[in-house]
Amino acid sequence: MDNLKAIVESLLFVSDTSLTIDKIKTVLEIEDRKAIHNVLTTLAEEYESQKRGFFLAEVAGGYQLRTRPEYGQWIRRLKQTRPARLSRAALETLAVIAYKQPVLRSDIEHLRGVDCGGILRMLLERRLIRVLGRKDLPGRPIIYGTTKRFLELFDLKDLGDLPTPKDLQALGEAWPNDST
Amino acid sequence: MVEQIQDQTPYYVHLGDLFDGPMDLLVHLVKKNELDIYDIPIALITKQYLEYLKLMKALNIDIAGEFLLMAATLVHIKSRMLLPTQDEPEGEEDDPRMEIVRPLAEYLQLKYAAEDLVKRNQLDWDVFVREHCDDDTEFVDEGSENLVQVSLFELIDAFQEIIKQVSPEHFLNITVDTISVKSRISQIADILEQRGSVTFQKLFETQATKGDIIVTFLAILEMARSQVIRIMQHVSSGIIRIFHG
Numbered sequence: 001m002d003n004l005k006a007i008v009e010s011l012l013f014v015s016d017t018s019l020t021i022d023k024i025k026t027v028l029e030i031e032d033r034k035a036i037h038n039v040l041t042t043l044a045e046e047y048e049s050q051k052r053g054f055f056l057a058e059v060a061g062g063y064q065l066r067t068r069p070e071y072g073q074w075i076r077r078l079k080q081t082r083p084a085r086l087s088r089a090a091l092e093t094l095a096v097i098a099y100k101q102p103v104l105r106s107d108i109e110h111l112r113g114v115d116c117g118g119i120l121r122m123l124l125e126r127r128l129i130r131v132l133g134r135k136d137l138p139g140r141p142i143i144y145g146t147t148k149r150f151l152e153l154f155d156l157k158d159l160g161d162l163p164t165p166k167d168l169q170a171l172g173e174a175w176p177n178d179s180t
Numbered sequence: 181m182v183e184q185i186q187d188q189t190p191y192y193v194h195l196g197d198l199f200d201g202p203m204d205l206l207v208h209l210v211k212k213n214e215l216d217i218y219d220i221p222i223a224l225i226t227k228q229y230l231e232y233l234k235l236m237k238a239l240n241i242d243i244a245g246e247f248l249l250m251a252a253t254l255v256h257i258k259s260r261m262l263l264p265t266q267d268e269p270e271g272e273e274d275d276p277r278m279e280i281v282r283p284l285a286e287y288l289q290l291k292y293a294a295e296d297l298v299k300r301n302q303l304d305w306d307v308f309v310r311e312h313c314d315d316d317t318e319f320v321d322e323g324s325e326n327l328v329q330v331s332l333f334e335l336i337d338a339f340q341e342i343i344k345q346v347s348p349e350h351f352l353n354i355t356v357d358t359i360s361v362k363s364r365i366s367q368i369a370d371i372l373e374q375r376g377s378v379t380f381q382k383l384f385e386t387q388a389t390k391g392d393i394i395v396t397f398l399a400i401l402e403m404a405r406s407q408v409i410r411i412m413q414h415v416s417s418g419i420i421r422i423f424h425g
Contacts, residue, residue: 016310017374057307069306076305085305088294095293111286114201114246124425127376131425148373155301168292 004028005039012043018062018152060151061158093119094128094150098162101145102132108144120144128153202250203287205232210284217284222261222277226254253280327412330420335380335411338420339397342384346393359392364399372409372424380411380420 011019011027021036030036040063044056057066067075086094093116096108109116123129127149134140146159156162209228210217233251236243260276275281301307359367371378383396400422403409410423 013310064309066301066303066307066309069301072306072308075308079308085302091294091297092290095290095297099290099293111283111290112201113203113250113283113287114244127424130373149376153303154297155303155307163293163296165289168289168296 018064020062102143330411330413377423
């Protein structure tokens with residue numbers, strides 16, 4: 001396929017979730033992962049060098065066209081929606097789940113020192129976390145984990161893309177800003 | 181005591197969703213006093229912590245149980261610090277303060293992790309993707325007040341509507357290789373995982389044969405029974421929508 005680049009670009013253009021190489025492979029009925037990967041890299045470089053309004057992001061195990069963060073303010077004006085941003089408490093709860101999953105509610109609450117029932121329900125509703133199952137303990141407590149949506153929301157390639165505890169330590173050299 | 185507090189920077193009280201809990205207060209005190217968390221002057225911290233609780237009481241703020249538990253822990257550590265250590269005084273594990281240091285260190289790490297999430301390019305705020313212009317998304321975000329639980333009878337009515345729409349030639353077809361209920365369940369679970377919710381109607385769209393439709397319906401019933409999904413109906417439009425657990 002000599003127009004592979006354009007075809008892949010068209011797929012990226014219409015897709016509303018991140019496209020994995022596997023998905024592209026199935027759609028195009030070709031086996032050559034490397035060719036697809038190369039085309040994706042070329043596209044990413046082209047958008048970069050041409051200073052396009054969007055870029056090719058690697059999120060949630062796939063690829064997705066996203067607008068550049070520096071133009072966020074204009075798009076927010078266009079859409080006139082103010083999405084409810086997550087509270088600090090919600091972000092902390094998400095962070096515990098992201099790092100410690102599979103994790104029980106009691107573990108999260110132990111770490112944060114407060115009840116998290118309401119926040120967990122909200123995170124479940126927003127599809128940022130999900131129930132992975134139940135643990136074989138008295139009361140069969142629910143086990144939580146993060147979702148693909150979580151990766152998409154925070155622009156993460158995969159869970160390994162989160163900073164390591166060591167990186168966090170370095171980040172924390174300056175005290176966390178608790179101006180809330 | 182109140183005067184003593186007044187000449188310091190005022191404490192900020194977080195209420196409701198923003199109420200951060202006893203760990204946050206400890207972090208605040210450690211930070212304010214510029215302390216090393218591995219060498220906390222427990223007497224000072226305990227004193228300030230209790231002053232804070234008193235102030236909260238004076239301001240008529242309900243003190244959550246967790247705050248009292250932490251106060252008890254601090255006082256307990258303080259009292260253990262006062263006791264002379266009989267046998268081998270060395271060893272980090274013997275330091276009663278470890279009871280608070282370890283969770284505090286973990287909590288700090290957690291705060292940094294949350295901080296890091298904030299700094300990322302958030303979808304629908306910093307970065308945007310193409311809009312989903314699916315016609316069946318119209319009421320999803322309207323809030324759950326407009327949605328009511330669907331009874332089994334209403335579900336059967338909706339199912340009959342769908343059966344009616346099947347074209348007669350498909351209706352007569354007898355297919356052997358119909359999909360099993362079990363694999364249909366996992367397909368539906370995948371759809372819900374990806375989209376969060378889907379209309380009842382939509383789940384039947386790709387099904388051509390009567391057999392497939394029945395399998396899909398059984399799968400939905402089975403999932404509802406094991407509470408993997410919630411089936412809701414929009415009050416004004418009457419559209420039945422299936423939600424993730």
